[in-house]
Amino acid sequence: MTAAKIPSISGDTGLTYLAEGAANIVYRFEIRHPTPPPSQLEEYGEGTPPPTEIESDFDEKGDGFDYRAFTPFQPLSLSHSGITTDVTLDKLLRLRKGLSTTLPVSVTQEAWERVIAPLFLPTEIVQQSLVRLESRVIHDLNTKLQHWEQDPADAQNPRPSIRRGIYLADDEFGLLFKPKWLIQSPSAPKNAVRCRQCARFARANAELARENESLKKVWCPLELSMNESRRLAQILFPPEERDEMFPRFQSWLSSNTLLPRLRQLQKALDPIGVLENDKNNDMFRAAMTLRDCSVFVRFPATVADDHLIEARIGDLDLKSPNKAQYWKDIENSLINGGWYTGTEKAEDRQPLTCQLSPKGEDAMRAFLLSQS
Numbered sequence: 590m591t592a593a594k595i596p597s598i599s600g601d602t603g604l605t606y607l608a609e610g611a612a613n614i615v616y617r618f619e620i621r622h623p624t625p626p627p628s629q630l631e632e633y634g635e636g637t638p639p640p641t642e643i644e645s646d647f648d649e650k651g652d653g654f655d656y657r658a659f660t661p662f663q664p665l666s667l668s669h670s671g672i673t674t675d676v677t678l679d680k681l682l683r684l685r686k687g688l689s690t691t692l693p694v695s696v697t698q699e700a701w702e703r704v705i706a707p708l709f710l711p712t713e714i715v716q717q718s719l720v721r722l723e724s725r726v727i728h729d730l731n732t733k734l735q736h737w738e739q740d741p742a743d744a745q746n747p748r749p750s751i752r753r754g755i756y757l758a759d760d761e762f763g764l765l766f767k768p769k770w771l772i773q774s775p776s777a778p779k780n781a782v783r784c785r786q787c788a789r790f791a792r793a794n795a796e797l798a799r800e801n802e803s804l805k806k807v808w809c810p811l812e813l814s815m816n817e818s819r820r821l822a823q824i825l826f827p828p829e830e831r832d833e834m835f836p837r838f839q840s841w842l843s844s845n846t847l848l849p850r851l852r853q854l855q856k857a858l859d860p861i862g863v864l865e866n867d868k869n870n871d872m873f874r875a876a877m878t879l880r881d882c883s884v885f886v887r888f889p890a891t892v893a894d895d896h897l898i899e900a901r902i903g904d905l906d907l908k909s910p911n912k913a914q915y916w917k918d919i920e921n922s923l924i925n926g927g928w929y930t931g932t933e934k935a936e937d938r939q940p941l942t943c944q945l946s947p948k949g950e951d952a953m954r955a956f957l958l959s960q961s
């Protein structure tokens with residue numbers, strides 16, 4: 590997109606913190622009529638830094654504007670509030686954090702358009718484009734974040750969880766989850782009894798157990814390939830919604846084409862694995878992006894309209910090459926710590942609940958764990 594076509598957001602545009610992940614903070618435009626509350630969030634994931642500073646991607650031409658990716662799934666029914674801006678307000682604003690593992694948005698947007706978007710139909714992914722921000726927008730938002738950190742009681746919104754968000758208008762139900770690694774890591778041991786994500790869960794839970802903290806609820810991404818949604822659904826839906834939403838989610842899962850496409854791409858784009866692959870290979874980094882993307886599912890108000898369910902993939906910024914060492918370190922620790930093979934140290938032992946785990950062995954493990 591040329592600079593002339595990039596819409597701009599002026600300094601007096603009202604922006605409200607909605608949610609954040611490890612690399613980005615998402616804002617919505619302020620509107621007159623209240624929208625549903627933002628994500629009910631439990632805690633940051635281990636890789637998510639606090640909302641300290643947003644990076645300023647100053648335009649080299651020095652025209653006083655920042656260039657920003659401008660996302661979204663259009664999850665909110667926004668009515669126009671007369672804000673001074675020339676962007677459509679049924680969008681969200683996604684700003685990157687100032688981390689060595691994030692790239693300038695002009696770079697990620699170019700990579701998104703060149704590498705990621707051509708892999709999907711336009712209706713399969715959250716559309717995003719650049720906007721220009723007056724430079725004081727970032728300054729003002731960083732000041733607000735600093736105040737929030739200093740005085741959390743001032744916070745209007747709870748802190749984010751990246752697993753589930755209520756982000757739809759009242760009459761619809763929205764779901765957000767990360768499908769993670771839908772097939773086994775190519776560099777996992779051949780005798781693995783856990784997939785990459787289950788190995789990651791097991792390692793994380795062993796650490797939490799050592800610190801006497803509550804464990805993460807686990808589910809296996811390979812279950813999605815088998816159209817088995819129960820464990821994931823239990824995490825995603827609160828108890829009062831389960832009776833209605835389980836069958837609807839299951840039905841969507843059995844018929845959707847998005848996850849099979851994601852799985853196929855994860856496989857095709859990285860047949861080698863993180864230990865050997867070249868960090869400068871765009872396809873490899875696209876595979877890593879697709880192993881950490883989010884899926885948004887928008888359910889209509891009633892089951893009768895479920896043929897209108899909309900599902901899109903978002904968070905598709907091409908990963909930075911600076912993450913390559915992290916990927917190798919994690920993979921080596923999963924291999925060497927016995928997390929893939931279920932041979933972790935006895936004191937760290939975790940249940941074997943992966944689709945790759947031998948049936949029956951989990952019950953034996955549970956028994957042994959209860960005796961230890």
Ligand SMILES: O=P(O)(O)O[C@@H]1[C@@H](OP(=O)(O)O)[C@H](OP(=O)(O)O)[C@H](O)[C@H](OP(=O)(O)O)[C@H]1OP(=O)(O)O
Pocket residue numbers: 610611612633634635636637690751767789877880881908912916919
């Ligand atoms: O390594 P993983 O699989 O744990 O994934 C990381 C995510 O952890 P998760 O297991 O989804 O909670 C992690 O998410 P959280 O910090 O846990 O919210 C990030 O998404 C991280 O990517 P980046 O640093 O933002 O580029 C993710 O890193 P990569 O996808 O680059 O590996």
Ligand SMILES: Nc1ncnc2c1ncn2[C@@H]1O[C@H](COP(=O)(O)OP(=O)(O)OP(=O)(O)O)[C@@H](O)[C@H]1O
Pocket residue numbers: 607608609610611612613614615628637660661662663664681683715750751752753754756765881883903904
């Ligand atoms: N299109 C959207 N509609 C609704 N909510 C959204 C949308 N995009 C992002 N969010 C919310 O903002 C949060 C952070 O966004 P995003 O996943 O893009 O950040 P990230 O830093 O790239 O994440 P990660 O931790 O996976 O790297 C999401 O978990 C979700 O709650």
